Amino acid sequence: xxxxxxxxxxxxxxxxxxxxxxxxxxxxxxxxxxxxxxxxxxxxxxxxxxxxxxxxxxxxxxxxxxxxxxxxxxxxxxxxxxxxxxxxxxxxxxxxxxxxxxxxxxxxxxxxxxxxxxxxxxxxxxxxxxxxxxxxxxxxxxxxxxxxxxxxxxxxxxxxxxxxxxxxxxxxxxxxxxxxxxxxxxxxxxxxxxxxxxxxxxxxxxxxxxxxxxxxxxxxxxxxxxxxxxxxxxxxxxxxxxxxxxxxxxxxxxxxxxxxxxxxxxxxxxxxxxxxxxxxxxxxxxxxxxxxxxxxxxxxxxxxxxxxxxxxxxxxxxxxxxxxxxxxxxxxxxxxxxxxxxxxxxxxxxxxxxxxxxxxxxxxxxxxxxxxxxxxxxxxxxxxxxxxxxxxxxxxxxxxxxxxxxxxxxxxxxxxxxxxxxxxxxxxxxxxxxxxxxxxxxxxxxxxxxxxxxxxxxxxxxxxxxxxxxxxxxxxxxxxxxxxxxxxxxxxxxxxx
Amino acid sequence: xxxxxxxxxxxxxxxxxxxxxxxxxxxxxxxxxxxxxxxxxxxxxxxxxxxxxxxxxxxxxxxxxxxxxxxxxxxxxxxxxxxxxxxxxxxxxxxxxxxxxxxxxxxxxxxxxxxxxxxxxxxxxxxxxxxxxxxxxxxxxxxxxxxxxxxxxxxxxxxxx
Numbered sequence: 001x002x003x004x005x006x007x008x009x010x011x012x013x014x015x016x017x018x019x020x021x022x023x024x025x026x027x028x029x030x031x032x033x034x035x036x037x038x039x040x041x042x043x044x045x046x047x048x049x050x051x052x053x054x055x056x057x058x059x060x061x062x063x064x065x066x067x068x069x070x071x072x073x074x075x076x077x078x079x080x081x082x083x084x085x086x087x088x089x090x091x092x093x094x095x096x097x098x099x100x101x102x103x104x105x106x107x108x109x110x111x112x113x114x115x116x117x118x119x120x121x122x123x124x125x126x127x128x129x130x131x132x133x134x135x136x137x138x139x140x141x142x143x144x145x146x147x148x149x150x151x152x153x154x155x156x157x158x159x160x161x162x163x164x165x166x167x168x169x170x171x172x173x174x175x176x177x178x179x180x181x182x183x184x185x186x187x188x189x190x191x192x193x194x195x196x197x198x199x200x201x202x203x204x205x206x207x208x209x210x211x212x213x214x215x216x217x218x219x220x221x222x223x224x225x226x227x228x229x230x231x232x233x234x235x236x237x238x239x240x241x242x243x244x245x246x247x248x249x250x251x252x253x254x255x256x257x258x259x260x261x262x263x264x265x266x267x268x269x270x271x272x273x274x275x276x277x278x279x280x281x282x283x284x285x286x287x288x289x290x291x292x293x294x295x296x297x298x299x300x301x302x303x304x305x306x307x308x309x310x311x312x313x314x315x316x317x318x319x320x321x322x323x324x325x326x327x328x329x330x331x332x333x334x335x336x337x338x339x340x341x342x343x344x345x346x347x348x349x350x351x352x353x354x355x356x357x358x359x360x361x362x363x364x365x366x367x368x369x370x371x372x373x374x375x376x377x378x379x380x381x382x383x384x385x386x387x388x389x390x391x392x393x394x395x396x397x398x399x400x401x402x403x404x405x406x407x408x409x410x411x412x413x414x415x416x417x418x419x420x421x422x423x424x425x426x427x428x429x430x431x432x433x434x435x436x437x438x439x440x441x442x443x444x445x446x447x448x449x450x451x452x453x454x455x456x457x458x459x460x461x462x463x464x465x466x467x468x469x470x471x472x473x474x475x476x477x478x479x480x481x482x483x484x485x486x487x488x489x490x491x492x493x494x495x496x497x
Numbered sequence: 498x499x500x501x502x503x504x505x506x507x508x509x510x511x512x513x514x515x516x517x518x519x520x521x522x523x524x525x526x527x528x529x530x531x532x533x534x535x536x537x538x539x540x541x542x543x544x545x546x547x548x549x550x551x552x553x554x555x556x557x558x559x560x561x562x563x564x565x566x567x568x569x570x571x572x573x574x575x576x577x578x579x580x581x582x583x584x585x586x587x588x589x590x591x592x593x594x595x596x597x598x599x600x601x602x603x604x605x606x607x608x609x610x611x612x613x614x615x616x617x618x619x620x621x622x623x624x625x626x627x628x629x630x631x632x633x634x635x636x637x638x639x640x641x642x643x644x645x646x647x648x649x650x651x652x653x654x655x656x657x658x
Contacts, residue, residue, distance in 0.1 A: 052635075052636070052640060055640065055641075089568065165563070165565060166565060168550060168553060168554050168557060169554065169565075171546075171550050172506065172509065172547070172550040172551055175543055175546035175547045175550055176547055178543040178546070179513065179540065179543035179544055179546075179547050181543075182539055182540040182543060186524075186536035188530075188534050189527045189530065189534070189535075189536050191524060191525065191527060191536035192524070193523075193536055193537070193540055194516070194523060194540070217587075220583075221580055221583070221584070222569055222570060224576060224579050224580055224583060224614055225570060225573045225574070225575055225576055225580070226569070226573060390616060390621075392611065392614040392616025392621070393611065393616050393621040393624060393625065395583075395610075395614060396607055396610040396611055396614065396616070396621075397625070397628055399587060399606075399610065400603060400606070400607060400625075400628060400629065400632060401632070403587070403590060403591075403594075403603075403606075404599075404632050404636050404642070407594075407642070408636055408640065408642040411642065411643045411644070413591050413594070416591050417588075417591065420584070420587055420588060424584060427580070428501070428505070430566070430567035430569075430570055431498060431501075431566060431567070431570060431575065432498060432501065432502045432505060432564065432566075433564060433565035433566050433567060434505075446543070449539075450539040453533070453539065454533050454534065454538075454539075457531075457533035458531075458533065458534075461531075462531055462532065462533060
């Protein structure tokens with residue numbers, strides 16, 4: 001803890017440069033736009049912007065993508081409140097009370113409440129990242145290969161558990177992702193695996209074109225199936241900053257703190273999902289309220305609960321990514337991919353070898369929350385207009401970005417073909433309800449799981465029986481078994497009901 | 498969508514099973530290495546999982562398990578003709594970019610895709626032209642992304658010679 005403040009100070013020194021601040025501003029604006037556009041989530045935006053960060057220094061590339069990530073959660077509240085259409089899935093709960101407030105003529109107030117709640121949630125979340133990531137790193141220092149392997153398996157089990165009625169579909173996509181991750185040269189013996197003589201596949205399927213295809217191109221196709229929202233433009237006039245709305249949030253300080261804590265807890269656990277955090281927080285706020293009947297009819301406390309919880313996920317979700325190298329959802333898997341592409345491998349070693357980068361990430365997340373909040377307070381009127389863009393042109397815009405994104409990775413048209421094929425696959429998978437998150441986690445975590453599995457077996461000379469003698473491993477095995485047991489019990493209950 | 502879901506899962510299962518069956522040919526073993534150091538060790542595990550879960554998925558759908566579409570697509574019907582047209586245009590875009598250069602191909606694709614998706618009003622077309630120019634400026638000029646010389650210029654050059 002004593003080294004925390006100097007470390008943060010060094011982080012601010014690292015990011016308070018014109019280049020980082022400019023990219024943070026660009027990323028923040030892009031994130032807000034992405035959030036406010038129903039149909040483009042942060043995953044799509046990060047995947048299509050990923051190639052543009054390729055030639056940038058790591059801190060700048062990561063800052064722009066993290067700003068998109070954070071900004072989109074803020075922006076998602078705008079169409080949720082004004083047109084009852086969440087810009088991001090996490091803002092769905094905000095529609096419950098935000099839209100009735102807008103209909104009652106309090107759009108400006110609702111938006112200010114949403115932004116301020118998001119800001120508080122976001123800042124508390126970054127504080128949790130700064131406090132807990134180093135603690136988790138301390139714990140991870142006592143990890144050997146078996147513990148890392150079990151931590152990875154536990155994260156995957158949690159993701160499958162969170163998929164509820166799509167467990168089989170999720171498991172299929174996860175297994176497929178793991179299988180795809182084995183294409184290329186075997187890192188141990190340098191033997192070709194499923195390359196069929198194609199030298200371009202020696203390093204495996206190129207990650208960025210696959211990601212651009214699965215998220216960008218597929219989303220372009222998805223939007224072609226959606227109808228225009230039929231926005232009533234007359235309602236989109238939320239005015240400018242309302243200090244009363246900013247201050248009003250703190251009247252609900254208990255809900256604000258409780259919802260932020262729920263968001264932080266949900267964010268730090270792999271697989272639970274940002275949407276769930278808003279739902280939990282909303283349910284808790286209603287339960288604790290003296291007037292639960294007013295929820296869903298324009299109670300500002302509902303907006304506070306939803307927005308603070310969903311924004312509190314952002315920093316906390318980075319805790320397992322930075323400390324252990326374990327992403328919990330598709331977006332953090334993408335961010336983990338960004339690290340790997342820049343030859344940075346998250347985990348305890350990152351904290352030891354590149355403390356300046358880690359503290360720079362902490363500092364930039366603090367700054368971007370402040371920047372996004374200020375931008376939104378003074379630009380809500382214009383951001384709201386974005387919701388008028390119909391899905392057709394939006395779809396074409398995403399496809400244009402996906403094309404140049406996939407091409408620019410290696411100035412190679414073969415990558416655009418890969419993105420197109422991945423896009424068609426992604427669209428079909430989404431039509432069939434097969435979760436892409438499983439595929440992404442499989443592709444990104446596959447090489448890590450393979451390496452840790454080999455190391456684990458190597459320590460035991462081909463046997464894994466010894467891991468039950470290690471206390472941390474034993475606890476992790478118990479946790480995995482509990483997750484599996486809970487899944488089975490839930491499935492049986494749901495079948496009976 | 499049910500027949501497609503069954504076919505999708507079954508195809509994955511069959512392909513994975515075939516890859517396992519022909520493992521020794523596709524990924525030859527290395528003599529003297531322990532089993533967990535063999536190149537096919539982890540791929541076999543993953544492929545067996547794909548085969549087993551794929552088969553389970555196919556059987557579940559065949560027995561009438563609920564098919565849950567992505568939340569964003571729930572309640573929408575696939576516009577197959579539009580989707581196919583835009584996918585074909587995207588494939589043509591790759592060829593056109595080689596032939597006529599990035600900017601010209603982008604404009605052709607953008608306007609073609611707007612027409613195919615029945616969104617080609619004046620505002621959208623103007624917005625797409627601006628979008629194409631911005632992308633060109635950002636990626637070609639600012640990020641210095643290299644594009645091959647359009648083939649059509651080579652041909653014209655060789656004819657003039």
